[in-house]
Amino acid sequence: MNKTFKIYAVIFIVVMVILALLEVNKKETTDWRKNFDVNKKTPFGLFVFNNEVKDLFKNNLKKIEQTPYDYYNQHPKKPHNILVIESDIDEESWRKILDEVSKGSDAMLIVNDIPREISDSIGYYDSDISFKEENVLKLTDKQYQNDFIKLDKFPSGRGFTFIKPQVEVLGKTIEKDNGDQANFIKVKFGKGNIYVHSEPLFLTNYYLLKPGNIKYTQDVFSYLQDKETLWFVESNTKTSRFFMRFILSNPALKYAWWLFLGGLVLFIFFNAKRKQRIVPIIEPLKNTSVDFVKSIGNLYLQEGDxxxxxxxxxxxxxxxxxxxxxxxxxxxxxxxxxxxxxxxxxxxxxxxxxxxxxxxxxxxxxxxxxxxxxxxxxxxxxxxx
Structure with a gap:
């Protein structure tokens, strides 16, 4: 074992000991990331909603762990309800959803953002409408006037602008200093309807566990007809099969693993640098494309065309x-x-x-x-x- 290797080994051990001490003394912190994961019990996960959603839909709900594009290609369906909650859905799947709605299905899209070409075809633009740290979500129907949710933690501030005449506004974001802004709309599309809500936070653990907030959620879903509902949760429920998933799921082990790989790369780099032979300099091939463009440009300039x-x-x-x-x-x-x-x-x-x-x-x-x-x-x- 040479001297250089011993130095690297000592440095690595010292750093690992320091990280271990920091991890032992680290205070437990709350994860406020907006993950919208049905298995997460963090404030902005969907664990509570996932456990209560079957009762909400009278046990007539089916979770689909495929993309809408793959599912509908394999399972032709009669008119039904479609539910999407802040999932990473590709553009082709969005088009499949619109195709099903045009045939008579109803879609409830509770998302911050969807592709612009899709929103254009529905009839609105989505954008930031609020930068306040607190606001209130409320429905426009008079029978739901007493049911609302106050967002006091990291509201997205997303909403709808440039709404076409055929779009019906069902809910708004209410602030003290600004005018009401639309955040929940209904659009007639073919034989079906599309409902789009721009603030999925009201479905997260943090807000559903607050007294009284469940009423607003029930009101939102009451717009869907009483028929089979397909909830596409493919992007949130897939479990990784990677053999390193246990290490990478534990923060302490994950940091130690990446530190080990980084140290190994540095060790190989510095040792290879000292022993590597001189690499001959090879002149790169000359790029004649620029010369060709210049020639064509000069030709046009001379002709004066x-x-x-x-x-x-x-x-x-x-x-x-x-x-x-x-x-x-x-x-x-x-x-x-x-x-x-x-x-x-x-x-x-x-x-x-x-x-x-x-x-x-x-x-x-x-x-x-x-x-x-x-x-x-x-x-x-x-x-x-």
């Missing part, structure tokens, strides 16, 4: 808008300008100027100058960066 370059720039920009932002570019009218401004967040004046230059580029009889090309290039790059 600014109109053609401007048209190609406009064509590339519109293609990117269709591909990335899913906006129809056939008609560059006021509706197109409004959609582009909403999705890019750029000033409306900038969007209008860009559309004017694009129309000029598309007009084969317009007179285009070098300054027009430079202006179009600058403003389009600013919009899509």
């Amino acid at each position: 600014f109109h053609d370059m401007m048209a190609k720039k406009a064509q590339y920009f519109l293609h990117k808008i269709r591909l990335d932002l899913l906006i129809d570019t056939q008609n560059l009218d006021e509706d197109f300008i409004k959609k582009l401004q909403l999705k890019t967040g750029k000033p409306i004046e900038m969007i209008q100027e860009a559309v004017s230059l694009i129309k000029k580029a598309q007009d084969p009889y317009s007179h285009v100058m070098k300054e027009d090309l430079a202006a179009l290039n600058t403003i389009l790059d600013e919009i899509i960066k």
Whole structure:
């Protein structure tokens, strides 16, 4: 055993002893992370809701440990209820849920956020509506006026804006200093209905165990019809089969394990560095793509065909808008300008100027100058960066 190895071993042992002492003397702390895990008894887990949910749905509830996409491909269903609570669901599964709703099912989505293209098709935008540390959740129906929940621990402050006329507001976030903001909505979609609640905290252990809060939860779910309910809990209930799960689930063992791996990597690195042979320098292959682009650019500049370059720039920009932002570019009218401004967040004046230059580029009889090309290039790059 050489001297270097002994030094590393001593350092490792000393650090391990220090970590062990810190772990022994560590005070128990509350985990306030918003995990929404049905097996967690932490404040923001769903353990209590998971135990009471069958009674809430009169034993007519079924937990599905698959993604909606996989489940519905294997099990065609008659109209039913769909429940999703803050789960990591892929876009294809969202589309499957919408497809089932269009056939007559009802979906209750209690989530902070869903993909923008899905929310657009439903008829609203979700965003931050509150930055207060406390607020109240209340339903708009008069028969539920006495049932509410006060959120005094880490409310998300999420809600709905830009709501289309066909969307019915069922619940709001109420604050002292600000106006009421929608947080629970209903949308008619095909033959079924979609209910979206933007604050899943009211289902967590911390709030359900407070006296009186259960009434608000019962009121929210009372909007679903009395039929079979499928609760997709795939992302929360899967148990890891990794052979290291016991070590990684224990904080003390996990830190010790990563420290051991880190020390091992450092030991190998420093020993290999001293014994490694000199690596010969190999010149990388020259990238001729830049030279090619420069040549093409110089050719256009010499020809002075600014109109053609401007048209190609406009064509590339519109293609990117269709591909990335899913906006129809056939008609560059006021509706197109409004959609582009909403999705890019750029000033409306900038969007209008860009559309004017694009129309000029598309007009084969317009007179285009070098300054027009430079202006179009600058403003389009600013919009899509």
